[in-house]
Amino acid sequence: MKPIELNHTDDVLLLQQIEQGSQHAFNLLYEKHWGNAYSEAYKRLKDSDQAKDIVQEVFTHIWLKKESLRIHNLPAYLTVAIRNKVFKLVEKQKIIHPFFDVIDDLPASCQQADDNLLWKEFLISYEALLNTLPPKRQIIFRLHYQNDLPTKEIAAQLGLTRKTVQNQLLKAIEKLKVSLLPFLSLLIILFGAIK
Missing domain, CATH: 1.10.10.10 (Winged helix-like DNA-binding domain superfamily/Winged helix DNA-binding domain)
Structure with a gap:
């Protein structure tokens, strides 16, 4: 499914609506940014399932913390959040990789x-x-x-x-x-x- 085309201003508006509990706004934001977030995780991990899990965790965190998170630039936030999750995953897996x-x-x-x-x-x-x-x-x-x-x-x-x-x-x-x-x-x- 092709991501919905929205601009930065729309991200801010959607984040405000999400803060107020709008599931529809969250779905729109997720739809728009999921592809890029997945690509960011996949290029670092080269594992589709792990990349999907990380993206899911990041978006779940956004929803669960919607009332306290202050995100000014969603693409930058997603990049940093995904990178941090990848680092944590690699740290956990260091025992697995000889x-x-x-x-x-x-x-x-x-x-x-x-x-x-x-x-x-x-x-x-x-x-x-x-x-x-x-x-x-x-x-x-x-x-x-x-x-x-x-x-x-x-x-x-x-x-x-x-x-x-x-x-x-x-x-x-x-x-x-x-x-x-x-x-x-x-x-x-x-x-x-x-x-």
């Missing part, structure tokens, strides 16, 4: 982007953080994740038990996840790495 699998998938996405400056900054931060790990932990991490060596082989090379190697990897991963995850979440959103 940390290093996502990092492995990002370079291909970034090569297609107009500007890979964020990816370069991420790699610089990643390398700098790796260099702050204790020397033995750093070596174990690099052997496992950069050279693809199994923990058993690393243990044999370094004269350590396999359990020690695994513990060192877990500690390294925890430090990297805590320090780099906010930046990684931003990259995921910008480059559409969420499937």
